Amino acid sequence: MIRLDGVTKAFPVYTKKGFLRRDRSVVxxxxxxxxxxxxxxxxxxLGPNGAGKSTTIKMLTGILTASSGEVRVAGLDPARRRTELARRIGVVFGQRTTLWWDLPLRDSFALIRHLYKVDEGRFRSRLGELTELLELGPFLATPVRQLSLGQRMRGDLTAALLHSPELLVLDEPTIGLDVVSKATVRDFLARINAEEGTTVLLTTHDLGDIERLCRRVMVIDHGRLAFDGTLDALRATAPADRTLVVDLASAAPAPVPPPGIRLIKREGPRMWLAIPPDVNAASVVASVAGAHDVVDIALREPDIEDVVTRLYSRGPALDG
Incomplete structure (x- = not known):
């Protein structure tokens, strides 16, 4: 569905030097x-701000042309066949809407139908299906400007999927959403991927989206691919501390962590211990349980955010 081969994108940058002179450099x-x-x-x-994620997406959708290399999406050159490609992909930008601000949501969808030349019968069927899945019914008659952020995002997802695209490109689709709205959007995306076979490329800073939705992760840093593989492989590539949460029978006396184990914090009878990746967790659990009167104990694997942070800290152009 997507193929990039040796793709580079460089931008000229001009810096004022003197009254009439400008220096030109390339980024x-x-x-x-x-x-x-x-x-x-x-x-x-995934990638930090300025890593090249948005530039990649713009090349995939035909907004930008690569300086060198080859880009193919659904077998098409996005820059040369942008109109044809638009009928086969859907794009959602979390911080920008494709809906008409002053029109009711239903009217925005009707206009989008005409833009994509979707047959009316197919449109009605598809809109009914998406309305049910995303619970849009109560606000189809509401102007877009009066929708909450979560409602508008569900509207943008519907707009991107009305023409049943083969590929859905999502840029920060859950940014600013509350917990309930995030859960709705995540469940919906998982469903269309599983049931309709829609290919999804997701960029996000909310690593909860990645953990709940993605079977494969690519990490970009300084414009280069730093990692490409499964979440488990990512955790193995940049291992982070696990957390042992221990509930003691009483708050005193202050427990002493086993050698090599760091006490993160303590609140009353509960303490959090950091276990390094190279330390056997079972031995730490046994040591703590043997030395203290323990009520409950739980081991938490490192958050994907911690793992990605460690990967970034190693520097650019890492091999995955």
Whole structure:
């Protein structure tokens, strides 16, 4: 569905020097990027601000042309066949809407139907299906400007999927959403991927989205692919501390962590211990249980955010 082969995107930057002179330099946003995404995959595309994520998405959708290398989406060159590609993909930008601000949501969908030349019967069927899945019914007659952020995002997802695209590109789709709205959006995305086989490329800073939705993760840093693999493989590549949460029978006396184990914090009878990746967790649990009167104990694997942070800290252009 997606193929990048040695893709580089560079931008000229002009800096004022003196009254009439400007110096020209070149900034490389994406450097020698190569990867493939198969049909039906759900892929997370991660990276810090300025890493090159948005530039990649703009090349995939035909907004930008690569400086060098080859880009193919659904077998098409996005820059040369942008109109044809638009009928086969859907795009959602979390911080920008594709809906008409002053129109009722239903009218926005009707206009989008005409833009994509969707047959009216197919449109009605598809809109009814998406309305039910995303619980849009109560506010179809509401102007977009009066919708909450969560309602508008569900509207944008519907707009992107009305023409049944093969590929859905999502840029921060859950940014600013409350817990309930996030859960609705995540459940919906998992469903269309599983039931309709829609390929999904997701960029997000909410790593909860990645953990709940993506079977594959790509990490980009300084314009280069730093990692490409499963979540488990990512955790193994940049291992982070696990957390042991211990509930003691009483708050006193202050417990002494086993050698090599760090006390993160303590609140009354509960304490949090950091277990390094190279330390056997079972031995730590046995040591703590043997030395203290323990009521409950739980081991938490590292958050994906901690793992990605450690990966970034190693520097650019890491091999995954």
């Amino acid at each position: 490389t946003a994406v450097a020698e990027m190569s990867f493939e995404v198969g049909a039906g995959e759900f892929v997370g595309y």
